[in-house]
């Protein structure tokens with residue numbers, strides 16, 4: 151099914167017809183710019199897509215999202231089991247809730263011939279010059295609970311390690327890539343870490359990825375799970391709702407450490 155979605159001629163057409171930067175960005179995803187080389191396709195808002203295309207596309211996406219949501223729930227249940235907490239749906243109930251805040255995003259990174267011979271060097275440096283590298287999607291953590299991604303086996307996805315290096319994650323179109331997101335870090339009181347990641351555009355191959363972002367209902371209160379906390383353990387975070395956190399993501403820049411704003415003992419960055 152996912153491969154079918156990626157390869158579907160409908161998707162291919164839409165990728166080339168409807169490419170534009172996301173309206174809510176504050177400069178971090180700019181269509182065809184040197185800051186980011188990425189086209190996002192926002193489904194549902196594209197008035198010019200032929201109605202028939204839109205209907206077929208919507209039904210493919212809905213079917214995919216339904217299945218991936220089930221997978222997300224299973225993964226969260228396995229995590230609860232691994233953490234030895236009860237009930238087993240303590241995390242997954244937020245995704246299975248009919249008000250769960252789900253986003254599906256399709257990213258298209260055209261080949262970018264902009265890269266220069268120094269870029270490998272630059273790409274391991276967090277303070278790189280954006281003008282000289284071909285960043286497809288700037289570094290960030292995903293704000294939700296978990297993200298589940300598939301791609302067309304074009305490299306570029308990298309994760310950040312605490313020692314300051316970026317590690318390329320080998321891609322293949324038969325695997326799912328699961329990210330721990332910000333809310334899961336809070337709910338596990340830091341036991342799981344939200345993974346900082348980015349995409350570097352490939353010089354020769356186009357990359358397409360589709361990501362399911364699983365978030366809880368907007369008014370869900372987020373704080374470390376009672377059932378997980380040791381008797382003398384202190385909560386690292388102030389309680390907030392997903393709505394508050396989500397609003398904060400729109401007011402901050404992509405690369406910001408948004409969690410630090412909700413951290414009990416640190417100053418906002």
Ligand SMILES: O=C(O)CCC(=O)C(=O)O
Nearest residue numbers: 255257287307349359361
């Ligand atoms: O394209 C990818 O593989 C990752 C994109 C991403 O990190 C995102 O959409 O949040």
Ligand SMILES: [Fe+2]
Nearest residue numbers: 290291292347
């Ligand atoms: Fe992401």
